[in-house]
Amino acid sequence: MVTTRRTQQERRAQAEAALLGAAAELVVEHGVRSLTLARVGEHAGYSRGIVTHHFGSKQALIERLARATQSGFVPGLADLPPGLDRLLRLVDGYIGASGGAGTMNRAFLLLWAEAATASELAPIFRERDEAFRSDLRVDVTAGIADGDVRADVDPDDVAIAILGQLRGIGLQCLLDPHTVDIARLRHTVTDHWRRALRVP
Numbered sequence: 001m002v003t004t005r006r007t008q009q010e011r012r013a014q015a016e017a018a019l020l021g022a023a024a025e026l027v028v029e030h031g032v033r034s035l036t037l038a039r040v041g042e043h044a045g046y047s048r049g050i051v052t053h054h055f056g057s058k059q060a061l062i063e064r065l066a067r068a069t070q071s072g073f074v075p076g077l078a079d080l081p082p083g084l085d086r087l088l089r090l091v092d093g094y095i096g097a098s099g100g101a102g103t104m105n106r107a108f109l110l111l112w113a114e115a116a117t118a119s120e121l122a123p124i125f126r127e128r129d130e131a132f133r134s135d136l137r138v139d140v141t142a143g144i145a146d147g148d149v150r151a152d153v154d155p156d157d158v159a160i161a162i163l164g165q166l167r168g169i170g171l172q173c174l175l176d177p178h179t180v181d182i183a184r185l186r187h188t189v190t191d192h193w194r195r196a197l198r199v200p
Contacts, residue, residue: 016054018066023061030115031058032121036038056142059120066124069108082142084149084197090139091162092190094113098170099182109170133159140197149197158197165189 006014022044026035037058037153038048055061074093080086115125136159143149169189173180 012054015044015046015050016064019046019051019054019061020065021103023065024069024103027065027110028103032062032111032118035062062121063124066108066111066128069104069111082138083146084139084143084194086198087136087139087143087162088190088194090136091166091193092186094166095169095182095186095189098166098173099177099180105170106174108165109174112167113171120198129163132163136162143197148199151200153197162193 019040023035023040024089026039026043037051037055040061041048041051042165044051051061055064062100074090075098077086077093093128112125112128115121133156137155140149140153140155140158144151144153144155169180169185173182
């Protein structure tokens, strides 16, 4: 039997994925305040030294975790051109993903909520929220240019409202999942934004 040796880059990527997964699990199970490089290494089956080598500090680990947990939340959007269709698919997909949120998604929402009172988290999540709002503004602006979105709509206001609504729904799904009918809510919220934005 022939075994293929992994490259240094493959080993590094695998270790980083395992460490980020362990960090997300610890955040979900014990909260961000309990997160230490040593605990992450132990939970992932690595030494603290490897965690320090990969991230350097707890702050850098949390920053990387924030980016990793938010990327790919709604797959397939990168291939779509900006506009109303992409925005509506994002709303629908985000709510759908909130209902079956895995560890990484739950960790992101918990970190996001904690950022309101944790000064070390606030800058990371302000940046993450601004990136999300920027994507939403691009969709609204493109929709206006295409003639699909009403010209009197303010892209900044829409971006703030959608971000707040989606994050709020995600947190409700975390806190009390049985009260949120994801299938119905996906349709209701997506339809709301379609009617609010679409040119009559």
